[in-house]
Amino acid sequence: MLWRVRTTLADRPGSLAVLARRCGEQSVNILGLQIFPGVDGVTDELVLRSPDGWALEDVAALVESAGGAHVSVGACTEHALVDGPTRFLHVLRDVVRGGLSPDAALAGLLETTPLTATEHARAAAFAEVVDELRERGLVVPPQDDVPEAAPVTGDVLVRKASYADTAGLMAMHGRCSHDTVFRHYGAPLARLDLRLARRMLVGEGTALVAVAGGDVVGFATVAPVEDGRAEVSLLVEDRWQRRGIGTRLLGAATRQAAEDGAEDVVMRGPAESPAAIALVFGSGLRARVKLSGDELVVTISTRGLTAVPEERAVSGATVMPLRPTPA
Numbered sequence: 001m002l003w004r005v006r007t008t009l010a011d012r013p014g015s016l017a018v019l020a021r022r023c024g025e026q027s028v029n030i031l032g033l034q035i036f037p038g039v040d041g042v043t044d045e046l047v048l049r050s051p052d053g054w055a056l057e058d059v060a061a062l063v064e065s066a067g068g069a070h071v072s073v074g075a076c077t078e079h080a081l082v083d084g085p086t087r088f089l090h091v092l093r094d095v096v097r098g099g100l101s102p103d104a105a106l107a108g109l110l111e112t113t114p115l116t117a118t119e120h121a122r123a124a125a126f127a128e129v130v131d132e133l134r135e136r137g138l139v140v141p142p143q144d145d146v147p148e149a150a151p152v153t154g155d156v157l158v159r160k161a162s163y164a165d166t167a168g169l170m171a172m173h174g175r176c177s178h179d180t181v182f183r184h185y186g187a188p189l190a191r192l193d194l195r196l197a198r199r200m201l202v203g204e205g206t207a208l209v210a211v212a213g214g215d216v217v218g219f220a221t222v223a224p225v226e227d228g229r230a231e232v233s234l235l236v237e238d239r240w241q242r243r244g245i246g247t248r249l250l251g252a253a254t255r256q257a258a259e260d261g262a263e264d265v266v267m268r269g270p271a272e273s274p275a276a277i278a279l280v281f282g283s284g285l286r287a288r289v290k291l292s293g294d295e296l297v298v299t300i301s302t303r304g305l306t307a308v309p310e311e312r313a314v315s316g317a318t319v320m321p322l323r324p325t326p327a
């Protein structure tokens with residue numbers, strides 16, 4: 001049986017040796033030991049394996065008989081053997097990926113009370129790092145935090161993207177459901193990292209963003225034209241879907257491709273993409289749809305498309321009034 005034990009030992013040479021000898025005499029194996037120095041004494045945390053049949057009281061009595069004060073004992077698993085800083089780093093990774101809220105993460109990490117000064121310092125450092133990453137848009141909000149419907153405020157702006165949209169794009173990805181992300185990339189993408197976000201925004205080709213209330217809520221890319229053809233991809237955040245943003249992004253992306261010299265625009269998605277097909281045909285663009293294995297390939301002709309009006313091209317932005325939220 002495994003036990004996690006916390007105790008305060010006298011801060012003098014040999015006190016830990018007494019405890020180790022006592023454990024040995026009773027066939028209790030010490031598997032892990034962490035020492036937390038403090039102003040008033042030293043707190044030791046041990047992971048002990050006792051013979052079968054031992055109870056909490058037996059373990060506490062053993063430690064007290066070796067001079068331990070303030071003894072607390074709890075049953076545990078091998079997980080308790082993971083080194084403390086490593087555990088903090090793993091939990092930080094889960095928070096960044098959106099698997100855990102920062103509050104739940106800290107509650108799990110600080111399950112032992114009272115906390116030692118070392119643990120206070122670790123918790124404070126953890127909270128500081130999470131805050132900083134969150135401010136930079138690098139923390140994916142957990143799915144439970146995503147509100148059901150978007151607030152209906154103001155207008156949606158469709159414009160060319162820039163470096164300044166990096167944090168907004170990453171935050172938008174974090175708010176998207178796994179299904180939406182999967183349909184867009186054709187693969188699961190746990191989180192969009194800084195490098196990929198920057199490459200998507202200012203790499204080759206052109207990127208467009210739809211912005212509402214300061215948040216990026218939609219995104220389109222237009223790849224460079226090759227053999228008269230440009231590839232376009234679209235992504236609209238779940239709670240902003242069905243408001244015409246995808247149609248608007250598709251229109252802007254197709255016109256951009258036409259300006260770049262493309263005769264055809266290609267959009268790819270999983271074979272099961274009712275949204276993409278309905279979107280393209282509803283947009284009024286001339287398109288052909290083909291199934292190629294598991295992939296849906298939509299080819300849109302740019303012939304006859306009017307160029308972007310001069311004033312819009314100059315500002316690089318068009319303002320689209322919101323349609324009412326569907327009931």
Ligand SMILES: CC(C)(COP(=O)(O)OP(=O)(O)OC[C@H]1O[C@@H](n2cnc3c(N)ncnc32)[C@H](O)[C@@H]1OP(=O)(O)O)[C@@H](O)C(=O)NCCC(=O)NCCS
Nearest residue numbers: 183184235236241242243244245246247269275276278279
């Ligand atoms: C596809 C996508 C870009 C559409 O964005 P959007 O902002 O919701 O699109 P719109 O609001 O302009 O929709 C226009 C029309 O497309 C159709 N449509 C959109 N989403 C649909 C859906 N989930 N199911 C069926 N039809 C849909 C509807 O006919 C809709 O008109 P309506 O709302 O009046 O019925 C968005 O759903 C998305 O990002 N999905 C994840 C990625 C993806 O599926 N990509 C497809 C492969 S490219």
